[in-house]
Amino acid sequence: MSLYLLFDVGNTRLKWAAVESxxxxxxxxxxxxxxxxxxxxxSLQSAEHRAELADYIARTLPKPNAIAFSCVAGQEAIDKLQSLFPQWEDVEWMQLLGNSPFDGIRSLYQDPSKLGSDRWAAIIGGxxxxxxxxxxxxxxxxTTIDLIGSNGLHYGGWILPGLSLMQKSLETNTAQLPLAVRGETHHGFGLSTNDAIIGGCDAAQIGAIQxxxxxxxxxxxxxxxxxxxxGNAKILANEMRQLGKPNSISIETSEGLVLRGVWAWLLKNL
Structure with missing residues (x-):
């Protein structure tokens, strides 16, 4: 039985998972x-944190047969990621890119090499x-929104600031608006500045999806x-379900779509 180690290095979080053959x-x-x-x-920027991460994973798992990853955090992050396990120097590292081929799926992006590897991995995972x-x-x-047809074509998508970025931009670029704090779910128009910011940012996200x-x-x-x-999947899914629209569409959250896509791509390239 083989073991595969997967990484998803985003701008905010680094996620990993190990799966068996x-x-x-x-x-x-x-x-x-x-x-x-x-x-x-x-954490990749700190030698101490890298050592702690590498030690934890190496003690938790046996030596993997292959390591695959997606990274949108830049080349320095890639270099530091690949330095984690010198004791496994003979294990092959495989990087999923935005233009990495995958049987059964084709992107209509004008330049697939410019497609974020996290978006491509999530599309494969979905x-x-x-x-x-x-x-x-x-x-x-x-927040990224991408359409893939039943024919396997990726028709493109959109990128917009996530909920936290939207809220932070209001605090940073206005004189009197505070950083909003999410409390109890409130539908309809906000009756306080805090609720107006939270509700407005939620509405912008849901509106883009609609x-x-x-x-x-x-x-x-x-x-x-x-x-x-x-990180905001449950918030958006709950908002859409409570609105009851669209009632003919299945709305589901799935933890680790990027990791799942990296995994599926790895299996095709072993």
């Missing part, structure tokens, strides 16, 4: 990520879970399923 990316069982973890991506017209949403530091559904329908690619991942 007896498992499959299309499996949605809850214990799929039995060996996994997450830390701040900036495709392993469902083969219908699907919106893939990664709600993290940025607009994406409308555009997909105009393209004769009506969406049947929405997969949402990222």
């Amino acid at each position: 007896t498992q499959y990316p299309s499996d949605q069982q809850k214990k799929l990520w039995a060996y996994s973890g997450s830390i701040g991506s900036k 495709r392993t879970l469902s083969k219908t017209n699907t919106l893939i949403i990664n709600a993290g530091t940025a 607009y994406a559904l409308n555009v997909a329908k105009e393209m004769n690619q009506p969406v049947e399923r929405i997969w949402i991942d990222g």
